[in-house]
Amino acid sequence: MTGNIGIGFEVRGAAGIITLDRPKALNAITHHMVLAMRAQLDAWIADHAVQHVVLRSAHERAFCVGGDVRHMAELGSTGRKEQARAFWRDEYALNHLISRYPKPYVSLVDGLCFGGGFGVSGHGSYRVAGDKLGFAMPEVAIGLFPDVGGTYVLPRLPGWAGTFLAMTGARIGMPDAVALGLYTHHIPTERWPDLLEALAAGDEMDALLDRFAVVPPPPALASLYPMIDRVFAGGTVPAVVAALEHAEKGEGVEAEFARLQLSTIRRASPTSVFIAFEQMRRGLSHDLAGCLKLEFRVVTRLLDGHDFFEGVRAVLIHKDQAPKWQPSRLEDIDPAAIAALFDTPLPDELVLPE
Template identity: 35%
Template sequence: MSQTHIRTEGRAGRITLTRPEALNALSYDMCLAVEQALDDWRNDDSVAMIIIDAEGPKAFCAGGDIAEMYHTGTAGDYAYGRIFWRDEYRMNAKLAEYPKPIVSLMHGFTMGGGVGLGGHVGARVVCESSQISMPECGIGFVPDVGGSYILAQAPGRLGEYLGLTAVRMGPGDAIHAGFADHYILQDQWHALISALADAGDLAPLKAAAQPAPDSPIAAQQAEIDALFDGEGLQDVLNTLRASDTDLAAKSLKTLMRNAPLSMAVTLEMIHRLRGPGLTIRKALEMEYRVSHRIMEHGDFLEGIRAQIIDRDRNPNWKHAHDSVPAVAVSQMLMPLGADKLGFEED
């Protein structure tokens, strides 16, 4: 059975994820199907815009389907994961750079690969059930699929906070942090999609948009900026330990569960990317440096084992939280030379 329903309705190309039993986790085949649809519709004058949504009550897309990466990686085959990530990142870039309007409707859980699918398009819609996060540091990875691109542009030090703690953003938080644009109650989405398909432009969306709910994260912005202002992981840990606030204690508890190398690399990525020269391709290319190496030299396989395969929640990370070697961070982010991420199909 197909995991995506791709068709045209009115003037819109429709992409619907149809894997609700797996929280619409993004498989390799799904990535390729989405990319093929984008290519087919690019020069099709009958398709004026694209709408991306998902079936099921719980999730737009709760991340990438990483079980196969674990099984191939533990067998010493790193090629499958590298090909998956390379092709997925190319699809992420196409979404961000697409010449026609794209609307994503992100209900429920939107995590990791779901952010890559819905978080880079021109009109990102959330609703009352939306919960958006980048949880990669908890499984020995780093925010990828262009997540570092959004984190580097988030206000203040929210990028560091969201990337390291994987805090779930409600709709108001997501709009404040730059992960979403519009808030519309979910029971209005069916009518909205019909209106968009009829119009072939974003006018119905702008008419339907409602005031965003309050953002708890925005209310904590000043404290987050102070707690996560450190240059490296050790600085952040020291600041959190020296603070007696509830936010600091909760954040520290989370960080002490996550992979130390992943968090140190995440901080370095965000700091390198932040600035006026940032593009989605620059972020994806840096992320791929890590993806290419993470199974062989990082904590990714151990993180998946502990969280998803054995579920003992007791990972044996390569480094202690207070002693991540700077050279290990640098090695993860070194240019890949001939293996550098390209954005053309092989």
């Protein structure tokens, strides 16, 4: 296997294999990894020996817990904002390339898959979920938002599940992730070596995945999806909060679920919660490239703000879990200011190929 720190590349028969391998950081994606992956994917397009691409993790615990936001916060807070923006510009371009990749592209995802981990896997033609998958877009907890194309993917999930995932950052397991369509197949992790061998032998990917796939267990949230649809269909953030407050006054599983979502939303950055809701409102009107362009506008402006740096400090650096958000309450957010984050063009917009 050839590669650089954190990522490796190998051609095994007909398969081009990308392996995420940064175990101490749970495969958090660095700018270096983004650029290396982009260069290799570009090279494999012209390599006739490579019939399909496989993305995997070298470790069981995590597929990838997202982009290296800790480093991005360090850059942004020490006068190197343009370096941080360059990471997101290149990451989003990689996400877009994966969505249009001319060869079959499959991600084998087990363990934790958050944020940027979904960015490099979720836009591919095939997405295989392992037994212990834990999926989340938890960015609102650190003053960020569900980017890497979350604006495109999440509103297209069944019902209002995407809005629920975006506003709360909730983690779901493999059965729910497959049921919602975030993954195309469930293949037990113990079968992956056989799957890789068949891909290397040149077996056609679509038929092969269907042959290996099994039916997942029932989704854990199955009984709650009707309630999620009622609550998160609210036309504004205050309407969603009010619906949760009403639901928590009841009894049983639904009341307990509503209580948990309310406490989660109230701990998150109020600005981020409003951004996430706005993403869900706008996403259906744009293709993936348009959504990534909007996300680049928003992330650029968050680098001029407070909450992203404070969220990284509280959750990832000092780990006191006590961020001081500005503004500190959902009630203090101006929806017009949130809309401006999306609507105001940048002097150097993200440009992606048609």
